[in-house]
Amino acid sequence: MNAETVAAVPPAVQLEGITKRFPGVVANHDVSLTVDAGTVHAIVGENGAGKSTLMKILYGMQKPDEGTIRVNGEEVAFRTPSDAIAVGIGMVHQHFMLADNFTVLENIVLGAEPGTAGVLDKAGARRRINELAERHGLRVDPDRLVEDLGVGDRQRVEILKVLYRGARILILDEPTAVLVPQEVDELFDNLRELKAGGLTVIFISHKLDEVLSIADAITVIRRGTTVAGVDPAGTTARQLAELMVGNELPTPETRESTVTDTVMLKVSGLTLEAQGGRRLLDEVSFEIRKGEIVGIAGVEGNGQSELIEAIMGIRQARGGLTLGAEDISAWPTLRRREAGIGYIPEDRHRQGLLLEASLWENRVLGHQTRPPARRGFWINRRVSRADTQRIVEAYDVRTPGVDTLALALSGGNQQKLIVGREMSGEPKVLIAAHPTRGVDVGAQAAIWEHLRNARAAGLAVLLISADLDELIGLSDTLYVIYRGRLAARLDPSGVTPERLGGYMTGAITGTEEA
Template sequence: MDNDGGGDVSEQAPGRPPVASGEQPPPAIRLTGITKRFPGVVANRDVNLTVAAGSIHALIGENGAGKSTLMKTLYGMHQPDEGTIEVSGTVKAFRSPAAAIDAGIGMVHQHFMLADQLTVAENIVLGAEQADRGVLNLGRANDMIRRLGKRHGLPLDPDRLVEELSVGERQRLEILKVLYRGARILILDEPTAVLIPQEVTELFTNLQALRDGGVTIVFISHKLDEVLEISDDITVMRAGTTVATVKPGDVDESDLGTLMVGSELPTPSLEPHLPSDTVALQTVGLTLTAEGGRRLLDDVDLTVHQGEIVGIAGVEGNGQQELIEALLGLRHPESGEMRLDGADLRPMSTRQRRDAGLGYVPTDRHREGLVLGESLWSNVMLGHQGRRYRRGPWLRRKAARADTVDIIDSYDVRTPGSDIPALALSGGNQQKLIVGREMTAEPTLLIAAHPTRGVDVGAQAAIWEQLRIARGDGLGVLLISADLDELIGLSNRLLVIFRGALTADLDPSHVTPEDLGTYMAGRRQEQVA
């Protein structure tokens, strides 16, 4: 095997038994009877999964269906209580991710794990450095990275800083990181969640090239149209076990939805609804500048009426997060106005803004939305201790518990009860809890940042329905999402943000995801309302 990480794709993977000429190779992965128990719950039960070598195999299912637990077991993050793992025909018992990596398995997580201030090469070699007598040989690593990128159709300049990369290039970098470590089996967790359509097309081209070169890919996604497009086989999980493996040519999205959740797929389309003339949120000339003079927000004029959903589309890193933080009081713009229901937000603290009716579904549920070690009912109080759950000096714990029970029921949060810690929930169920918490507080304006990211179609339906009801009751919503179908289907108006400026104001009923992608990539509308 070459010493450039990943080896030549035509070579035999390490540890694979020899295959006689003309014989089919053993499956890249065979999981048999996998069962994993945690206190009070069986996360995986008698799971059987076979992934052919050199194929793209999709794994789909509702939140809480057991996909993440199964992949963590395969990746050595925990061990099964029952069952066997075979990799390329050899039984394995991984005690750590390092052992899985040594066996040629790599995992690319949904949230990028990159250091922005380091170069492409420095990120790739971190933890797997090429050294001569204890001194890092970055030049040799750069050569290896260039050859690896050329071989797999994933070219990147090793000397570029990560902060300069587009989202699609960062995705490419994450894949190169695991290939550099010798991965022949890739686990991709929601790899298209933050990509625009053009970047998805490029990623799929790269994945097909990897597959054709002999790399095996496990593709985890909630986007069923993409699963049908890219996969050779699809396995569906439900309630902790595998229920079916199908060929994409034999099913459609409705069939997959029925296998996953037992009902037809929802759509994000809402019936026509005219917003009120009353303004819920308004910004005028909002400007925020980074050190060095770069505009993070560039003269942003934005209006959201009561009973209106205004969508913000844009490649991540173009000012969406800075706009959110300015509205929440976490950043302080140099100029501009911000008003919530007519009240000036600028002198208010973050807590005062929340008490005034500003709701927030955060971009990152772990860092901003939850205290993972605390109970569900404690998390329901977060951000609302000052207005909803306080009576004099006392916290209203009984009210929080009652609201939590209602949220669990209304949003189908899969949990044994309201007293368990948030970390015990799957990511999608954590998201449903957060959305329920913010909607229950009856805000004047809701900032919904990626409200259905990482949730299954059933949870999407619940969230979309709650947004529809709340909009009809007069809620103004600022919807920031990477799901273009969601933006087009839910928004009354659709704005595009590029390099901190609003560059297009579009009618959702007359725009396609492909058109929207061109605006997100930098095309400007002649006039933005």
């Protein structure tokens, strides 16, 4: 994009001084952003940096407390997403919002049905969809059922959906998170076509190599505010990573090795099949020894969730699972937990907490059959409360008291409570999925410290994370999971995030050590 065209048209989107506060947290603080028309503009930042909140503000799902939004040079104030759609802003969500039992055409027109007197004008809709698909190179068959489509096709349907509503500015929230590399390439081709057609694309991601290959301009968000605008042409992934993470960040490095020879958890040939025979987990085998942190790296959706749920007994998988000397493969979840497997789930709201219950009741969760929570037939309320108070103090959970409902706490404090709970009762193995996701920097450092201390005390940890620095810094052994298989075993001391990224996307194959 050259200087003349920039001067000729007003920026597609201009945000100034946007601030958004949630109770106890400032999600966005003085954010300023200018997106030129007809460009692909990437917004990068770590998980929890405030990217999603910013996009929700731009799409009318949240109202900013301060600041102005200009679209095509005109100041706007959105109350609902409909207002944003009306000025030509469309959003493609990370999680698709499609009705599986409808055809592509029906999904696209849903909520914006053309027709007269209540009769759906299918022919007209089909014409319009085909025309849009033709113009932007988004090939889909309008008559197929969405449930028969793959992930890449579904995403194209989502994009068509917003184009159909007349969007000229598209927001894509982590569109590549669910895609395999070939699909990512196809998506990028589509985005280039959209750009050629004069549309503006705002692309949210934390994957640096992708951002560098597609974006015309990049804005970096760190801890809720815009810290830099960079030109991808003169920037390396390394520099971008430094901007994203900041320099004052504590590093998640583990010092000397505490790995022992005692194998605590042994996984052998773990296999899980989806309906239809596709393998979600394919012969996964590894060992975790006492005092060892084993990290699993991988692009989201390559089998990590299935792996931890299989180890916890939430999903039934074939293969061997041994805890210490005991075969636990046939045990139910409860028995596995009682035997000393702690579990920090990847989605704390879904699997980790009773949001509408008090903190002390959340302390009991998962420990309801063990002391101190249980006394025979009864739940020991007094001791549970006291032990929750212990966690609150030891893990620095910021709360008015142990009777407070879990949903009143901020994400970081909820996570600290979960970490404290799972570290209670002297676990032998800890399954930690994204332990610092959506957690502020202070809490992140604290959680790392707790993991390191537990490792030194002989805990065997399985760490799953999307934060490559966290993985490299904390792990003693690192595996890469790709399409349900452990594709490589790496020595974390000798691997860079860039190389790790190569393994994760399948660009590099093979293993460094046997």
